[in-house]
Amino acid sequence: MNRIYIVEDEPLIADTIRMALEKEGYEICGEADNAADALFGIADTQPDLVLLDITLDGEATGIQLARQIQKLPGIPFIFLTSLADDDTIAQVMATHAAGYLVKPFNEKTLKANIELALHRFKEKQPKAEIVVSTDAFFVKEKSGLTRIDTHSIQFFEAFDNYAYLVTSDKKILLPHTLKSVEEKLPSGFLRVHRSYIVNLSLIESLQENILVIGRHHIPVGKSFRETLMKHLPTL
Template identity: 40%
Template sequence: MTQANIVIVEDEPIVAMDIKRCLKQLGYQVAGVAANSEDAVQQIVDNRPDLVLMDIRLKGDIDGIETAWRIRQRVNVPIVYLTAHSDPETLERAKFTEPYGYILKPYEDRDLHTTIEMAIHRFHKVTEIVDNERSLQMILRSIGDAVIATDSYGYVTYMNAVAEVVTGLRRSDAVGRKMCDMLAFNDEGGRIAANHVIEQVLRDGTVASLGKNNFVTDSRSDSDQDDSTVRPLRDADGYINGAVLIVQCREKIPNRKFVDDEINKFQESENIHFTQYIQNLLANLLVSYGIHDGSLAVNLDIDENIRLEVETAYSCGLIINELVVISLKNAFEDNPSGEITISFKAQNGHYTLTVGDDGRPYGDDWDSSNIETFGMRIVYSIAEQLGGNVEHSSEPRNEFQIKFPQKHG
């Protein structure tokens, strides 16, 4: 018999006691009983139950539906409404809180048991799917190569920041379009239409190796040669439900392997100690450029209480890596002595990342928005995917600033 923990939110003491008795007879644990909204939210936050049984009509200014909204903002827990009210207006309000069940009073014990079991089972499945999707998104965005994914019809469903740079296409413009309408490859024998490659992979389930073929898109007709492969994507039952194009380009980004290796240490963690991650990244970067005598100081000003999601930390790590490389190449190329400063602050729902140096000015002809380097295109693409923007100034010192919104939920 299951031992799921349940919190009861019911303002009628006799009814609450009857529900508690029924739940115990069915083999459940009752983690708490609350009679009002404030008490309910506090108990659920403290106890983290497996399910909440919520009466819609509670005494006071805050009813059960509003209480469910407040709970969902704090805790991810399935809620089942238990009430005598089934009018259309109430149901319409209740459904927007995405409940996992709705039981009308009076109820039979077996109906209560069935609804609870189905709600908990569905919640676990939904949570698993969401976690898998988040992990996949993080892998696709964080992988060191360019990645473009399609559905089973060849329509683009995902493109990471590196792919934006490699193809010259914006993700917002590419998603929803057929890959064959945007992309082709050049080889020694001429142009290869992307639709032929995608169709073969989707039809046969084979891996297509394109070797070192050049991309041809609306935005890019010439490029460095990149090793490319197209692989099938399969669902849990083994059926092909899409394809993924992977373009190897790690070697184009200095220190990229170390950035990836460092972030991989945290793949099982929800959040990263950002200061430590950046300290390790920069120490390796300076050594790789032969700077290990202390002549170039790197000062960090990062809020100690900041813990970032792995995906966000990785994106910021890439931006910092690229901007420090630009500083080393432009401000300290002839004289590697001075100071690089990195600041990361959280304020008013936004993060602000600042990278600056006191080295040689980049010059009036140095335009960060038009610079044709892989690194700067990476910086702009990642900043855009974070929902932010890049600002650059050279007076009184070289400085880049990226501001983007914090994630919630």
């Protein structure tokens, strides 16, 4: 489930976008109507993609906010705007935005642009291999091996034919399917959904079919719930 952050200062438009995306299966991890709140929220939630209006409440524009987002690790953004003049387009191009949608737009156009932006971002990411030890993963990157302590890994998430390794401050794309990652994992990790494998020791709560690890809300598949419950000690 891809997580989207919405930055839009028109409440009606923000509500329309949120409902449209939730209907398509996206998770809305945050919303803001100004650059200051948005930058804090984006840094905190680490979304997979930001939908960013150019004209915002407050002094800073969406383009100024985009320049700040670029300093965060690997968060693509799509501009939403009613502006299409040459000067605005030139400023947008300078931010290396993942997309540019002129209002009004329909749900199909919005979804298509989001999926295309996520795909392009994935293709640009350096692929990392993993080598497993009992207490750490060593991620093979161009510069060599990077140690990721096993206890710090919150979960793995499927992404097409790849998988993300997620910690509290990292999201690393691996050139493996979730199934092949699962085969390499030591005990303590469990698949709870067709798209998620979690670190059992980091589960904070389970409410119906959603478990919480840090700031992440992870769905639990019906066919996986019984096995999960067997691994959770209860009083």
